[in-house]
Amino acid sequence: MxxxxxxxxxxxxxxxxxxxxxxxxxxxxxxxxxxxxxxxxxxxxxxxxxxxxxxxxxxxxxxxxxxxxxxxxxxxxxxxxxxxxxxxxxxxxxxxxxxxxxxxxxxxxxxxxxxxxxxxxxxxxxxxxxxxxxxxxxxxxxxxxxxxxxxxxxSNQALFRSNAKVNDLVFTTGYLGCSAAGLDYLLKVKQKQLMLGQIPMNFLPLVKQHRRPTPQIKAGRILLQSRRCHALNDVSDGLSSEASEICEASNVGFLFDEVKLPIHPQLREYGQLIGKSPLDWIMYGGEDYQLLGTVSKADVVHIQNRFQQEGIPFFIVGEVVAQKGVQMKDAYGNIKKIHKKGYNHFN
Amino acid sequence: MxxxxxxxxxxxxxxxxxxxxxxxxxxxxxxxxxxxxxxxxxxxxxxxxxxxxxxxxxxxxxxxxxxxxxxxxxxxxxxxxxxxxxxxxxxxxxxxxxxxxxxxxxxxxxxxxxxxxxxxxxxxxxxxxxxxxxxxxxxxxxxxxxxxxxxxxxSNQALFRSNAKVNDLVFTTGYLGCSAAGLDYLLKVKQKQLMLGQIPMNFLPLVKQHRRPTPQIKAGRILLQSRRCHALNDVSDGLSSEASEICEASNVGFLFDEVKLPIHPQLREYGQLIGKSPLDWIMYGGEDYQLLGTVSKADVVHIQNRFQQEGIPFFIVGEVVAQKGVQMKDAYGNIKKIHKKGYNHFN
Missing domain, CATH: 3.30.1330.10 (PurM-like, N-terminal domain)
Structure with missing residues (x-):
C-alpha cells in the first residue's frame, strides 16, 4: 500500500x-x-x-x-x-x-x-x-x-578471545579474503578500470561473499558444544587484525603457515588478473565473517570430524606460540612479522 | 592521552x-x-x-x-x-x-x-x-x-499500552510541554528573534528539560509494583500523539480536562512572552519523557499516596471513555476533538 x-x-x-x-x-x-x-x-x-x-x-x-x-x-x-x-x-x-x-x-x-x-x-x-x-x-x-x-x-560456556594457549593449533572455518576481492572487483568495474569483457563470470562468488556473507552460527555451536575450543573470534576485519586481538587478549603469539592458508580458486584467479597477491586480501581484507580460533593438538581430530560430519570446512592454518605478536612462516621456512593492519573504518 | x-x-x-x-x-x-x-x-x-x-x-x-x-x-x-x-x-x-x-x-x-x-x-x-x-x-x-x-x-507484569479501560482515570507524572518550549527558546535565541536582555533567567528550567530530561524509572516501578496500573506510555512525542497510541492499542478514547492539565509556571510565562498558548506545547511538543497512564477510580488514592511518599508528582488529567479518539473538555465544558499531531521526525 x-x-x-x-x-x-x-x-x-x-x-x-x-x-x-x-x-x-x-x-x-x-x-x-x-x-x-x-x-x-x-x-x-x-x-x-x-x-x-x-x-x-x-x-x-x-x-x-x-x-x-x-x-x-x-x-x-x-x-x-x-x-x-x-x-x-x-x-x-x-x-x-x-x-x-x-x-x-x-x-x-x-x-x-x-x-x-x-x-x-x-x-x-x-x-x-x-x-x-x-x-x-x-x-x-x-x-x-x-x-x-x-x-x-x-551458562559460563561462551567462547572468548582470551583463552588461547601456547601449542594450540589455529584454525579458520572457511576461505578468507574473498569479500575484499569482491569489493575490489565492484569498485574497479565502477571506475571502468575493468571492462565487462575482461571479467569472467566466475568472479561472482567473490561478489557474493562481499554482499551476502554467511555468519558461522553452526560452526560456533559445534565449537562450544565440543567444550574443546580455547579461543574464538570472527574475521570481520583482516586475518592479521583478528589474530592480533586473540594474541593480545590471550597474551600469546600466532605463527601462521603460509602454505596452509586456503586460497579460494577465484581469489587466486582474480589476483592474477589484476596483479595482486591473494595473501594481501587474506591478511588485510575484511568482512568474510569466518571464525578464527584455537584448539589443543590433542582435540583437533575430534573437532575436525565434527566439522566434516556437518559439511563445514575446517582449515588448520598455524599454531599458538609464546613469542608475542603475529608471524608468518613462508614456503621456505622464513618467518616474518605480520603487522596489525586490518580494515579499520578510521583509516 | x-x-x-x-x-x-x-x-x-x-x-x-x-x-x-x-x-x-x-x-x-x-x-x-x-x-x-x-x-x-x-x-x-x-x-x-x-x-x-x-x-x-x-x-x-x-x-x-x-x-x-x-x-x-x-x-x-x-x-x-x-x-x-x-x-x-x-x-x-x-x-x-x-x-x-x-x-x-x-x-x-x-x-x-x-x-x-x-x-x-x-x-x-x-x-x-x-x-x-x-x-x-x-x-x-x-x-x-x-x-x-x-x-x-x-514475569508477565510489564505494563503495556493496550490495557486501558473505560472509566479509568488518566494521569501524568509531571509537567509537559517544557522541553519543546525550551527548544523553541534556544532556536529563537540562535535566530536572534529574542535578545538576551528580553530573556529572564527563569526560562532555564525549560532549557534543562530539553537538554537533560529525567526518565521516570521510579514512577514506572511504583506503578508496576502497585499492580493497579492498566496502561502506560512515555511522552516522547506530544501528549496527543501518546494518548492516541494508548487509545488505539486499548480500543478506547481519552477525554482530557483542560483545567486539570498542569502548566509549569515558566512555560506559562514563556508562552505569554512570545504569544503562544502553553497548551500547544503540552499537546504537540515532544521529549518531556513523563509517563502517561490509566488507573481505575477505585485504585487512584492508593497510587496517589505511593507517589506522594516518594515525592513524585501525580496529576489526574482526564478519563478513559468509550468514544474513540482523543478529546479535550475546556473550562466551559465544551468538548473538542484533538488531532494526533505529535512531534514526528518525518514531517
Missing part, C-alpha cells in the same frame, strides 16, 4: 508497520519466547533458566560500508543482519532477538526501504531470529542501519 | 578503550551480573530466573534531534541515554544494560567524543546501567548515536 510513497508523507508508526508487515508469524515469535514484539515502548521476552545472554550491536553506514554500486538494497539489509550474527557466532551462542535502528534520508523511497527489510528478514528468518523492535528516524543525508542482536548461551 | 587527537589517527579499539576508560568499576558490573563487558565479540550477562527481559533502542541524529546551538556535547550523551531509559520506565521495568552504537564524522575530535561519553555515563551511572558493548564507525557527515537498553521485569 505504501510502496513508492516518499517518507515525508508517512508517519513513523505507519512506516514501521509497513516494513514489518507479515514478515514473521505469531507462532514463530511464541516459539522464541516473545511476549511483546514491535508496537509498545519496548519488547518483552522470556529467558530460559540455566542460560546467559549474549548481546552485540553493529552499524552499517552508507558511503562508509556500502554504496549503491557495491550493494543492492536487499544485500544491505541482509549483510547488516549477517555481520551482527557473526559476533554471536564468535561467542558460540544461539542468536534469538534483533532490534533494528534505521536513520533514513528523505530521498529514500519506501520501495527501497522495503527491499532493505526484505534482505534483513531473509537473513533473520533463515537463522530464526525474532525481530522484536527498533527505531526509525530521519537522517540528514546517509542511510545508517544499526542492529542489536541478543542471543542465548549455556 | 588521546584528548584532542583527530579520529583518523586512532584505531577503533583504542578509541573505545579511551572513551570507556575507568567509567564503571568491575564491582559495579559484577553486581549487575556482567560476565563479559566491552572487549570481545559480544557481551555476556547473567539473567535472573522469574524475570523477563525488556529491550528497546532509540537513535539520536545530529541536525535532526540536536544541534550544537541547542545541546552541549555532554547533554547529547545524557539525553541519548535518558530517552532510551524512558522506554524502559514505560514498561515498569528495571534498566540494566546498554549498548552504544556511534557513527562519528571525521571532524569530531576525541575531546568532543569524551564529552558525549561523559554525559552518557553520567546518566548510566545515576540509573545503575552497565555499559557492556557497542560499535564505533565513521560517518560521512553527521553524528549518529543509537543506544539499545536491556532491562528486567517481573
Amino acid at each position: 505504501l510502496v513508492g510513497d516518499s517518507l515525508s508523507s508517512l508517519d513513523e508508526f505507519a512506516l514501521i508497520q509497513s516494513l514489518n508487515y507479515k514478515k514473521q508469524s505469531n507462532n514463530f515469535h511464541n516459539k522464541l519466547g516473545v511476549i511483546k514484539g514491535i508496537g509498545d515502548d519496548a519488547a518483552v521476552v522470556q529467558t530460559r533458566s540455566g542460560s546467559q545472554l549474549v548481546m552485540t550491536c553493529d552499524t552499517m553506514v552508507e558511503t562508509i560500508h556500502f554504496n549503491p554500486y557495491t550493494m543492492l538494497d536487499e544485500d544491505v539489509g541482509y549483510k547488516a543482519m549477517a555481520s551482527n550474527l557473526s559476533d554471536i557466532a564468535a561467542m558460540g551462542a544461539i542468536p534469538k532477538y534483533a532490534l533494528i535502528s534505521l536513520s533514513i534520508p528523505k530521498h529514500y523511497s519506501t520501495f527501497r526501504l522495503k527491499k532493505i527489510y526484505k534482505g534483513l528478514y531473509e537473513c533473520a528468518n533463515y537463522f530464526e531470529i525474532a525481530v522484536i523492535g527498533g527505531d526509525t528516524t530521519k537522517s540528514p543525508k546517509h542511510l545508517n542501519i544499526s542492529i542489536t542482536l541478543v542471543g542465548e548461551v549455556e | 588521546l584528548v584532542g587527537d583527530s579520529l583518523s589517527s586512532l584505531d577503533e579499539f583504542a578509541l573505545i578503550q579511551s572513551l570507556n576508560y575507568k567509567k564503571q568499576s568491575n564491582n559495579f558490573h559484577n553486581k549487575l551480573g556482567v560476565i563479559k563487558g566491552i572487549g570481545d565479540d559480544a557481551a555476556v550477562v547473567q539473567t535472573r530466573s522469574g524475570s523477563q527481559l525488556v529491550m528497546t533502542c532509540d537513535t539520536m541524529v545530529e541536525t535532526i534531534h540536536f544541534n550544537p546551538y541547542t545541546m552541549l556535547d555532554e547533554d547529547v550523551g545524557y539525553k541519548a541515554m535518558a530517552s532510551n531509559l524512558s522506554d524502559i520506565a514505560a514498561m515498569g521495568a528495571i534498566p540494566k544494560y546498554a549498548l552504544i552504537s556511534l557513527s562519528i564524522p571525521k571532524h569530531y575530535s576525541t575531546f568532543r567524543l569524551k564529552k558525549i561519553y561523559k554525559g552518557l555515563y553520567e546518566c548510566a551511572n545515576y540509573f545503575e546501567i552497565a555499559v557492556i558493548g557497542g560499535d564505533t564507525t565513521k560517518s560521512p557527515k553527521h553524528l549518529n548515536i543509537s543506544i539499545t537498553l536491556v532491562g528486567e521485569v517481573e
Whole structure:
C-alpha cells in the first residue's frame, strides 16, 4: 500500500508497520519466547533458566560500508543482519532477538526501504531470529542501519578471545579474503578500470561473499558444544587484525603457515588478473565473517570430524606460540612479522 | 592521552578503550551480573530466573534531534541515554544494560567524543546501567548515536499500552510541554528573534528539560509494583500523539480536562512572552519523557499516596471513555476533538 510513497508523507508508526508487515508469524515469535514484539515502548521476552545472554550491536553506514554500486538494497539489509550474527557466532551462542535502528534520508523511497527489510528478514528468518523492535528516524543525508542482536548461551560456556594457549593449533572455518576481492572487483568495474569483457563470470562468488556473507552460527555451536575450543573470534576485519586481538587478549603469539592458508580458486584467479597477491586480501581484507580460533593438538581430530560430519570446512592454518605478536612462516621456512593492519573504518 | 587527537589517527579499539576508560568499576558490573563487558565479540550477562527481559533502542541524529546551538556535547550523551531509559520506565521495568552504537564524522575530535561519553555515563551511572558493548564507525557527515537498553521485569507484569479501560482515570507524572518550549527558546535565541536582555533567567528550567530530561524509572516501578496500573506510555512525542497510541492499542478514547492539565509556571510565562498558548506545547511538543497512564477510580488514592511518599508528582488529567479518539473538555465544558499531531521526525 505504501510502496513508492516518499517518507515525508508517512508517519513513523505507519512506516514501521509497513516494513514489518507479515514478515514473521505469531507462532514463530511464541516459539522464541516473545511476549511483546514491535508496537509498545519496548519488547518483552522470556529467558530460559540455566542460560546467559549474549548481546552485540553493529552499524552499517552508507558511503562508509556500502554504496549503491557495491550493494543492492536487499544485500544491505541482509549483510547488516549477517555481520551482527557473526559476533554471536564468535561467542558460540544461539542468536534469538534483533532490534533494528534505521536513520533514513528523505530521498529514500519506501520501495527501497522495503527491499532493505526484505534482505534483513531473509537473513533473520533463515537463522530464526525474532525481530522484536527498533527505531526509525530521519537522517540528514546517509542511510545508517544499526542492529542489536541478543542471543542465548549455556551458562559460563561462551567462547572468548582470551583463552588461547601456547601449542594450540589455529584454525579458520572457511576461505578468507574473498569479500575484499569482491569489493575490489565492484569498485574497479565502477571506475571502468575493468571492462565487462575482461571479467569472467566466475568472479561472482567473490561478489557474493562481499554482499551476502554467511555468519558461522553452526560452526560456533559445534565449537562450544565440543567444550574443546580455547579461543574464538570472527574475521570481520583482516586475518592479521583478528589474530592480533586473540594474541593480545590471550597474551600469546600466532605463527601462521603460509602454505596452509586456503586460497579460494577465484581469489587466486582474480589476483592474477589484476596483479595482486591473494595473501594481501587474506591478511588485510575484511568482512568474510569466518571464525578464527584455537584448539589443543590433542582435540583437533575430534573437532575436525565434527566439522566434516556437518559439511563445514575446517582449515588448520598455524599454531599458538609464546613469542608475542603475529608471524608468518613462508614456503621456505622464513618467518616474518605480520603487522596489525586490518580494515579499520578510521583509516 | 588521546584528548584532542583527530579520529583518523586512532584505531577503533583504542578509541573505545579511551572513551570507556575507568567509567564503571568491575564491582559495579559484577553486581549487575556482567560476565563479559566491552572487549570481545559480544557481551555476556547473567539473567535472573522469574524475570523477563525488556529491550528497546532509540537513535539520536545530529541536525535532526540536536544541534550544537541547542545541546552541549555532554547533554547529547545524557539525553541519548535518558530517552532510551524512558522506554524502559514505560514498561515498569528495571534498566540494566546498554549498548552504544556511534557513527562519528571525521571532524569530531576525541575531546568532543569524551564529552558525549561523559554525559552518557553520567546518566548510566545515576540509573545503575552497565555499559557492556557497542560499535564505533565513521560517518560521512553527521553524528549518529543509537543506544539499545536491556532491562528486567517481573514475569508477565510489564505494563503495556493496550490495557486501558473505560472509566479509568488518566494521569501524568509531571509537567509537559517544557522541553519543546525550551527548544523553541534556544532556536529563537540562535535566530536572534529574542535578545538576551528580553530573556529572564527563569526560562532555564525549560532549557534543562530539553537538554537533560529525567526518565521516570521510579514512577514506572511504583506503578508496576502497585499492580493497579492498566496502561502506560512515555511522552516522547506530544501528549496527543501518546494518548492516541494508548487509545488505539486499548480500543478506547481519552477525554482530557483542560483545567486539570498542569502548566509549569515558566512555560506559562514563556508562552505569554512570545504569544503562544502553553497548551500547544503540552499537546504537540515532544521529549518531556513523563509517563502517561490509566488507573481505575477505585485504585487512584492508593497510587496517589505511593507517589506522594516518594515525592513524585501525580496529576489526574482526564478519563478513559468509550468514544474513540482523543478529546479535550475546556473550562466551559465544551468538548473538542484533538488531532494526533505529535512531534514526528518525518514531517
